[in-house]
Amino acid sequence: MGTDILRKLEARLGPLHARQRLGIETDHEAQVFGQGLTFFHLENWYSAPAVIRIALKLMGLYWRARQNAERILVKRNDVRFAELPPAFDGFTILHISDLHVDMNEVAMQHLIELVRGMQYDLCVLTGDYRGKTFGPFEATLDGVAKVRAQLQGSIYGVLGNHDSIQMVPAMEAMGIRMLLNECEVIVRGDQRIYLAGIDDAHFYRVDNIEKAALPIPDGAFSIILSHTPEVYRQAAHADFNLMLSGHTHGGQICLPGSIPIKLEAVLPRRMGAGAWKYHNMTGYTSVGAGSSVLPVRLNCPPEITLHCLRCGR
Known part of the structure; x- marks a missing residue:
């Protein structure tokens, strides 16, 4: 890592936080077994792409799955809140997750065409910008910059389990405000809501919901961004109204009916894709715009989502 990146991270996060996060990243990256919320990490197994490719070809599904991964859908999710x-009322959030920009150039070009000129009030990115979980990230930053050039207004992001904290200075230089266990105020007229974001809770386990929620006044409307929805209990009991996440890919390769073969997350399956509710908190798990391990999808099309917030029950 260059001294310039370290200096910027220390200025952004403080020397202790920056060195701790970098140390955890070095200790954990590319591990197949252990660490994180799940024991086995398919994305870190070097044979995984070949095994999946061969299996799909034997079933005659490989090329269809490749084409599916390029066909990103725009979904709309209207949600009502009394608070x-x-x-x-009518505030719209463009939610993009799991880009894995260096995995599928055709899909990313389609994404760029979709978001160009799209109307919304705020854009959020819920992690996993890189294809692999380790190694160089320059191609990732180039790909993110191309997408970012077509996005308008304020953009906020969090890191995923595929991402290095070393990417933060470059992403913030593009105009993407990265939330690392932090909170921002969104103002409209004389009213405000709060947007918090946590660092990766799945693999690196460096999330701190308590710190992110600390600036939020009691009773204020608040949204939390988390790469993984696996911390839904903590978020709900911290009184967040809305949780936006990704990570699961909805299974990516699913049986008919969008039933995931493997979810890569420790949570109820009903929370693995789309809208859900837990206690007083509303949640949404994006299946992602990109693909992990291999650029293939079956019965689980990639997506970006427009969340429209409405007053009332």
């Missing part, structure tokens, strides 16, 4: 300030 939402009236000034934010």
